[in-house]
Amino acid sequence: MALKATIFKAELQIADMDRHYYADHSLTIARHPSETDERMMMRVLAFALNANEALTFGRGLSTDDEPDMWQKDLTGAIDLWIDVGQPDEKRILKACGRSSRVLVYCYSSTSNIWWGQTGGKVERARNLRVLNVPAESSLALAKLAQRTMQLQCTIQEGQIWMSSGEDTVQLELKTLKPFADA
Template identity: 65%
Template sequence: MALKSIIYKADLNISDMDRGYYADHQLTIARHPSETDERMMIRVLAYAMYASERLEFGKGISDTEEPDVWEKDYTGAIRLWVEAGQPDDRRLLKACGRSEQVLVISYASASDVWWKQMNSRLDRAKNLKVLNVPAAQSQALEKLAQRTMQLQCTIQDGQIWMSAGDMSVQIDPETLKDFG
């Protein structure tokens, strides 16, 4: 018998002073049985960082043809493709061919090893950006995961604060590769 996804609900309040974006989003997040709370919260972080009217969660782990988070324009063209974790170079190069911009948010202690292997293979991808969330910060973010969440995200000067109740996590993503 196949295991089903676990459904999480999040009320996400975003105050992004860097982009001038202020909004509330009611999110339904399907966590794949093989996905950890840490990875799921990295997807929520990605959503908060790039939130827009058309941004939505993709099937990610469940479907190799969809990212974790994406934004399509009104014609169906993919504007932003977001991957959480450490995807392989073939998947990323394929995504770069299908989307205007591709973003990877890596996390965990093995990110350095992964990036050393991927860096030269992905150098030619001009529409790819790679960020790394330090392992201690992604593990702290994981502790905010609840089946029903009230999250606040504040972004200012590249620094991100994610909080729920009396718990707050500071996230300082490191840019490993920028667009261009």
């Protein structure tokens, strides 16, 4: 018998002063049985950093041809493809061919090793941006995970604060690869 996804609910308040985006989002997050709290919270963080009315979660780990989240235009063309973790270069290059912009949010203590092996193979992708979340930050973010969450995300001058009640995690992402036009 296959294990079912666990459903998490999050009320996410976003105050992104860098993008001048201020909104509340009610998120329903299906966590695959093999997904950790750390990875799920990285998806929530990626959503907060790119929040938009058209941004939606993909079908998750069980679907190879969809990202963790994406934003499509009115014609169905993919404007933004977001993956969390350490996708292989074939997946990244395929995403770059299908989408106007691709973002990868990597995390964990092995991110530098992964990027050392993958970076050279994807360096020519002009529409790719790779950001690294330090392992200690992603682990601290995982501690905020609950089945029902009230989260606040504040973004200012590249600094990110994610809080739930009295607990706050401060994050600063490191750009491993910027968009070519940046």
